[in-house]
Amino acid sequence: MGWWRRDEVGRLRQDYLALDAGGDAAGAERLARLLVEQHPDDGATWFNLGLYAKARRDWRESLRCNARALALATRTRDEPAAWNLGIAATALGEWDEARRAWRAYGVDVPDGTGPVELPLGHVPVRLNPDDDGSGGPAAEVVWARRLSPAHVEVVSVPTPPSGHRFGDVLLVDGVPDGERFDGRRWVPVFDEIAVLARSTVPTWTADVVAPSDDCTAALQEAAAAAGIEAQDWTATVRRLCVACSTGRPGPGHDHDEPDAWSPERTLGLSGTATGVRALLDGWARGRPGRTVTSVTEID
Numbered sequence: 001m002g003w004w005r006r007d008e009v010g011r012l013r014q015d016y017l018a019l020d021a022g023g024d025a026a027g028a029e030r031l032a033r034l035l036v037e038q039h040p041d042d043g044a045t046w047f048n049l050g051l052y053a054k055a056r057r058d059w060r061e062s063l064r065c066n067a068r069a070l071a072l073a074t075r076t077r078d079e080p081a082a083w084n085l086g087i088a089a090t091a092l093g094e095w096d097e098a099r100r101a102w103r104a105y106g107v108d109v110p111d112g113t114g115p116v117e118l119p120l121g122h123v124p125v126r127l128n129p130d131d132d133g134s135g136g137p138a139a140e141v142v143w144a145r146r147l148s149p150a151h152v153e154v155v156s157v158p159t160p161p162s163g164h165r166f167g168d169v170l171l172v173d174g175v176p177d178g179e180r181f182d183g184r185r186w187v188p189v190f191d192e193i194a195v196l197a198r199s200t201v202p203t204w205t206a207d208v209v210a211p212s213d214d215c216t217a218a219l220q221e222a223a224a225a226a227g228i229e230a231q232d233w234t235a236t237v238r239r240l241c242v243a244c245s246t247g248r249p250g251p252g253h254d255h256d257e258p259d260a261w262s263p264e265r266t267l268g269l270s271g272t273a274t275g276v277r278a279l280l281d282g283w284a285r286g287r288p289g290r291t292v293t294s295v296t297e298i299d
Helices: 006-021 025-038 043-055 059-072 080-092 095-105 213-225 242-246 273-284
Strands: 122-127 140-148 151-154 169-172 179-181 186-188 190-197 203-209 229-232 264-270 291-298
Touching (some): 025 043, 059 080, 059 095, 080 169, 122 151, 122 186, 213 229, 213 264, 213 273
Parallel strands (some): 122 190
Antiparallel strands (some): 122 140, 203 291
């Protein structure tokens, strides 16, 4: 205990908890550091120090604090410190440490080197979750291939305001924030934390005239065969209210949906200039009613 008296440590802990509950992260972190100096085996405070570091994206410090908290845990399975250790290790690209963290948590991770890549299916991810409407990159929910509990690869074509591309590799949080229906069941939405790797494949937007949904389906089939991702943004991009975006609305919560097919469609595509132009030219050529009115590359 050094020169600290027991009652002083008790008051320090009370002050720390009060600051934490009041949302003063900087003040609470300062007192938490004093606490672990006196009680280096206080796993809960080490975990909270890891949370403060995570919030400010100090991944090296988050890794250090969560590793200490995990070492002090009486059990590791489902231990939050193991999960946050996995996030920090993934952010730093320390894949051996990430494997150790996921195994401690209870995830079956095979041996290997380099980035973790597990068959975890597809999940919806909210890009730019901190969007406050002030003109920065816009929030958007896209689908992604989950590579590990903490990182994903985007498999949708994000719209230009998001500032993202098909193929971006993202660090994601582990706490669900809303749900989406995948055609079979409701699945949790995870928030983006950071971009780990930017895709080098450009995004294109194309305005076309398609007489029926069969026409857009034919374009998407041809795109898949050519290794190009193509999405009908007119059909898939919707602005949602808060209730729809972050939860599963209850009975009576309805929005009007367009019933009639609109031939004017806006498409999002991911591919090379040569490939995208050849795809669209081939789709429209010799097909009455099919027209490509504009093609634009997105920076």
